[in-house]
Every structure is written in structure tokens, then in C-alpha cells.
Amino acid sequence: MTTGRAVPAHFRKPLLETPFHDRARELQQNDQFVGWAGYSTVDVFSSVEQEYFAIRNATTLYDLTPMVKYRIAGPDAERYLNRLVTRDVRKLKVGRVSYVVWCNDAGHIIDDGTIFRLGARDFRVCTAERQLDWFADSAIGFDVAIEEVTSEIAALAVQGPTSCFVLKRFGLAGIEQLRPFELAEFTVGGRPLLASRTGFTGDLGYELWLQPQDAGSVWDALMDAGRTRGIRPIGSQALNMARIEAGFLLPNVDFVSAEHTIRVNRDRTPLELGLGWLVDFDKPHFNGRRALLAQRERGLTRLLVGLDVAGNKPAHNALLYAEPAGRREVGSVTSAMWSPTCKRNIALAIIDAPSFAVGTTVWADIYLNRELVWERRMAAARVVERPFFAPQRRRATPPADR
């Protein structure tokens, strides 16, 4: 096993700049930059609402370069990844992408991410947190090379109902044939790029992976191609709204990595997060398999579910109770929002057995700050299926030409 890490040349700044930084600096109106995995990225360009509605109605550009990327290659790469993650990587064909989670020995989630199969022995793994130590330790006994390539690849999410049209006009001929979780290589104006039909919005959308030196020109060309389709750059806040509607989980918000927890009972297994469909007990051994099998046999004591909350006040950080009097606590909310598209007050919450069953009503303790005066409100919240929003267009191939 060999490991490597591309060290960014600039080490004097606390936060690095992505290759799209100049464009972001030019277009943002509020100077709302936030740190993300060591990079400075935009939280809000203009207004969260405008950016959110652009995701659902037009096309958006989102700089996801800080997403941590590893190249994993070698004769044992498939066998290595199959032992690392809970899904069966043998079934992942070249040119496809898979959403995966990986666990420690106890079956507790360390992180989630995506695996891109670039070749029979060549993979790219995108993660939320840096994973080199876990990946390297997992490589003991495997003939595989692991290299962090985060700064070598600029990444841009192009998401929204008109994104396919914009990308065609941008020059990705045939992009409309790309099915969900497929990837393809393109050359635009002599510049190579990889496009995958993936994203974090639950909507029609793509992600582009390019050489850092091409970032500015690709951004400009996309903005130009999307001018008639309402294209606009978005920050992390708008994306967060879209991902809650799509029911996607965010590390350190909906769960804490098992490598970071300190307190007992703060770890989560994929089964507890409602990600059992990602766990393939029929494939060969993988990290955490024996612990997860035991948990499946014992039954779950808690589960991450969707909530439909009464009223229109988001149940941010609310504790959940079995009855309106608020005596018996049964869980807590991890993410909450008023969903403008669903017209529902939605939330993700972790709830104890047996209250997590779909259809159960629990009570959310919501605190409202009304001009510095706090009010407390108990709102009924019904356990519902996730996702909250799953439009046909996210899967349609080819997508509507608009």
C-alpha cells in the first residue's frame, strides 16, 4: 500500500481559495464566506431564497471543490473498497457512481461519500471529511495506492431543471443521454472534463470535474450558456435547504462521525440513519458487518426519520416528546426547515423505538424569538416517509429540453 497527499502550495493562509474564488468574489453581494474543509467558500451570494428557487426552477452553479477527493487505484482496489464500504462495489460498473457509507468495527458510520469507478482498477472517492488515516489503515494487506487529489480537481455542481439544457449549450454533446449515477468524459474547447449525473439537491443536476486551470473559463462559459435559463451561483445555505427536502444527510448535522464522537451513544449505524438499503449483508465481509448483523437481529432502538411538523415555524434543534405535555422525551430534530416547494414544515429527526414508526405523532418543543421575547410552542409532528421532495425530472433520461 502506498499513500500520498497533494500539498497545496499556499500554507500561509488559514483558508485556501478554490480555483473559482475570483468568480465568487466578483459575484457575491454580502461577503458571506465560510470555511469548508480548509477552503473559503460562499455561504450566500445574494439571498438564500433566490438561490434556493433557482435550484428548483432554473440552473445553479455551486463550487464543491473543497469536497475531499481520493484516487484509489491498484490491483486490489475493488477488493479494498468492497471491504471498506457497506455496498457491493463489485456491482459498480466502470463509468458509474455509487453513494456509500463506511463504518468502523462497531458498525458506526465514519463518513458518507461517493465512489466513481473510472476504470477496472481505478476509483475516485469523494468524502465530506478527510479520511487518509482510516483509508490507509484499511489498506493494510491490500495492494492499493491511495492519494488525496482534492486540490488537483476543481469541481462544480450544475443543478436545476434547466441544467441539462445549459450543459448542452455549453458544449457537452450527448449529456442528455447520461443516466443518474453515470459519468462521462467530454472535451470542451480543447479542455477535458468529467461530468457525472450526481448531486446533493434531489433535483435534475450534474457535477463537473475539471482541471483547476480551466475553472475560470468553464465558469464563464456556463454563465454565458445559462443566461437565458436563469443561471445563478449559489452558496451552501441554499444547497442545505434543497438537501433537507431531498432527505439527504449532512455529516456533523444529522450524525457525527464515529471517529469524532467522545460521548457514549452518539455514534450512529447506517441502519439507525435509515440507510439500511446501503448495507449489503450478502456480499463478502466489510467493516462493521458483524456488528450491524447483530444490530439487525436485536432490532433498532432509534431511527432517523422525516417529520411533518404542524404550523410554519421550523423545529430547529427541537426536543421531541411522546405527548403534548412534554414529559417523556423520545428524540430530537437534527435538521429542520419550512419547505417552500412542498409547502410543508419538514424536519429530520432521530427518534427512539417505537415512536419512530411512520404515522406516529410526536410533539416538537419549538422556541420562537419574537423581537427578543422567547415563546415556546408544542407542535404536533407526524413521522413520514423520506424524501419530502422527489420530482420525476431528477431521474428522467433524457431530461426535458428546456
Add this chain to the structure above:
Amino acid sequence: MSAAATARAYDAIIVGAGHNGLVCAATLARAGRSVLVLEARATVGGCAVTREFAAGFRVSAGAHLLHQMPAALIEELGLAAHGLEYAATALPTTALAADGAPLEIGDLAALARRSPADARAWPAFAARLGRFARLLRGLLAAPPPRLGSGAWSDRLALARLGLRLRLLGRRDMREFLRIIGMNAYDLVADEFESELVKGALSLDAVLGTNFGPRAPGTVLTLLYRLAAESAAGPRALAQPRGGMGALTQALARAAAAAGATIRTGAPVARIRVDADRAAGVVLDSGEEIAAARVISNADAKTTFLRLLGPEHLDTGFVRRVDHIRSRGVAAKLHLALDRLPAFAGASPRALGGRLLVAPSADYVERAWNHSKYREWSLRPALEVTLPTVHDPSLAPAGQHVLSAVVQYAPYAPEGGWPAGKPQFLEAILGVLESHAPGLRAGIRAAELSTPADLEREFGMSGGHWHHGDLAFDQFYLVRPVPGAAQHATPVAGLYLCGASAHPGGGVMGLAGRNAARRVLAEGAR
């Protein structure tokens, strides 16, 4: 299973016919289990073998004294009936001095001539260590309990340990807790002034481990040695007639008589896993043999990383196994001599026993310093025996064999062993010559086995003949690693029975017996 697979399925396959593997096989076979033992080498015994190292000269290739196998185990397996005889028992230990008469450890009159104060301190010290050793002895002969399992059997075992500690009485318990984490160097410096006594105790504390006497935890290793010796009973230190190979030959006969099948020259390539359960083995030859259980006498790294394969294990567990400290530092020197060497001042009784070259605690610590930096000791510490004094059958008439454990020899010295070995041999012979003038003139052949040689010959990771240092983080509840410390492993049907498992290294046989007990306790075949 392929068409070539052996039809017969065993209750258990034991990988490796070291002394622990054989004890495990004999114990299981006596309980009516069908057992197949597979040994890679042409002879059984693992590291406890007698072999020719020069024409007509034979020697115990690894450990050369039998002082840790419990008398009760030897009785239980009926080893005397299976041919185990002793050339000598209750052998003395003698510390060789650079500056005068050798000192037999425990000889109070001789000690008083060196230091009256030490002679006064010795009996109480030895008695106290003896009491502590008996406390630890209680841990040796059973699989360790699990922490936090909630099972009553585990709680009971832990409570029993606490009770035994309490029953030491207040003074002893306090003293035990004071010294158990300490280093041997400070302990002996507190008690004695004679460098020779301090040196001898220091060497006993670190024999076979990658520690100097100043390393924390070396009081534990000293007590552990004493614990095993106290279990071995009055025969310790003993020398089997025909060398240590005679012990393992007797064990093999005992196992075979109980119904176990032993195949030599049958190296296991890998352990087969079906539906997350050990299902048998595949030999180098490609032959597949099925069994309900696989019990590995190989060390933990070899078992998990090579024979089983990390793909059957979780990353955290593999990381722990990979981090087991198992770099051997003990080399073995074998000399064919045309005469009995004359160790200055040593009595005939001393020559037949165990001779220590560790003239001071500082000497042993300095010897270790080199190995920390991947160098061999320029003035190594030695445990020397002359097995032909009591067992002339090991050499041509009138000639002799010298067998010495030599510390410290790093596993991978700077510059490599091929280049370093002649220089290291020269250093050892220089030390020996200084204690036995004229010894070199009598050498007809010399063989030096470094840890790298021991690894190659016996398949022990790092050439560590205890299959990993005995230290607090690799001891009892966590030996070899959490998740495999009760002889069972994360893979159902796979067990450890070698020195990697509790209670560890030394020719004790209890790891094998504990593993067998664990398997039998599970009941179903």
C-alpha cells in the same frame, strides 16, 4: 469445496505443531474431539525442537530449559509415559562476575561474602516476590475474562482476581500495587547493593522481550517468569533428556495416543472462510481440508494478516494486530566445543546449570540501548547453558555443546544481518572468552540464529519467540489484542492457541490448554 478436497471433516484443525498446538491437540483429543494437526516443518515441536547444528552436535534450537510448563499439565498428559525423561532437574542459576567468584542465586552464604546487607535482604525479597508470583499464577491457567461483557462468569473471574489481591493483606497488596508497573532496575536498586545480584535479576526481567531493565513494566515480566516457574514446581529448572525436542516428541505421542492425527511437512497456505466462519484450511499443495474449527498455533500477525487475510476482518482490528509489538531481540548462539569450557571459578554444579552474563543492571541496560537504534549489543547479555554436562548424548564423546540466549539482537539492524552477523558473533565470543578464557580455542563450529533467522526457520513474526512482547498493553485481558483475547477471534470458528494468546510465551503449554478449554466450554462440536 473442490473435488480434490479431503472427504473427512475434523472437529478441529490445529495449524502448527508447536508445544502449544500439541497441548491443545492432546487436550481436545482426550475430550473425544477429532483433531488434525498440520505442521509446516518436517518435525513437530515448532521452536521447541532439538536439532543438529554441526556434525554430531545437537542442541535445543530455541528455549533450552524447561522451567515454565506446569507440573500438573505434564502429569495430566502423561508425558512421562510417553517418553519424557529429565537429564537434570532443579538446576541452579549462577551469575558470572567479571571481578571474582561467580554467585549462585539463592546461595546466601556466597551472597554474604559479596554483601552482608544483600544476604539479609534476600530472603524477605524472594519470599515477597514468591507471594506475588503465586497471585499471578492464578491468572495463567484459564482464558481471561472479558471486560464489560456483563456475563456473570466474567464478573466472577474479575472479582476473584480482586479477592486474591485483597487476600495478600494490606502491606503486600500495597507493595504489589506499588511495584507492578515499575521497572526492574529501580526495584532491585531499592533492595540490593551488589551489582551482580541486580544484573542477574535485571536479565531475568527482560529475557525474550524488547525491553531494557529500566523500561516500565519489567517488574511485571519478572513476576510473570516467577509465576510460571512456581507453577512448574520443584523440577524447574529442568533439562529434558535429548533436549527440548524430547518434550515436544512426548507431547506429539500423547496427542497421537489420544487420537489426534499429526501431519508434518504440510504447510497451511490459508484458512478457508465460508459464510463468515472458519471452515478449514488450504495447504500449499492446494489440498483442502474441512473442519468445524481452525485453531492457530501461529502468531497473531501470521494468523490474521497472512493465513486468514485482512479482508475477513475489520480495519480497527487489523490495525491493532498490525501494531502488536513483536520485534524479537533474542538471538541464539550454538557452539560445538571439543572440551568443557572453563568459566572462571564456576563449580561443576554451576556449569551444569544456567549461567548468566549480566554483571550489573547497567550492563543489561547498555546492551539494550544498542537495539533501540537498530544496532546489536557490543557487550551482549547472555543466558548460557552447557546441556552436555548432564546429557552427553547431544555431542560426540568427551565433547560439548554451549547454548546461549543472547540479548540484544535487533530484528533488522542497520546494514542488515548478512553483513552484521560475523561482527555480532565476534562480540559475543569476546564476552564469553572474557568469562571463560580459552573457550574460543575449543570451538569446532558455531551457529548464530538472529531474530531474522528464527523468523525464517520457525515462521514467527519478527522472530519474537514470545509471539509479541509481554507488556501491560499486550497482556492478559488484551493479549494479543482486544477482540481476540479470549482465544476466540472475530471470525467464528477460528481460535488462537499459540504464545500470542494468554498467558503468552515461554514453553508453558497453557496457551494451548486454555484454547482447548475455551473450545470445549462452547460445548457443541
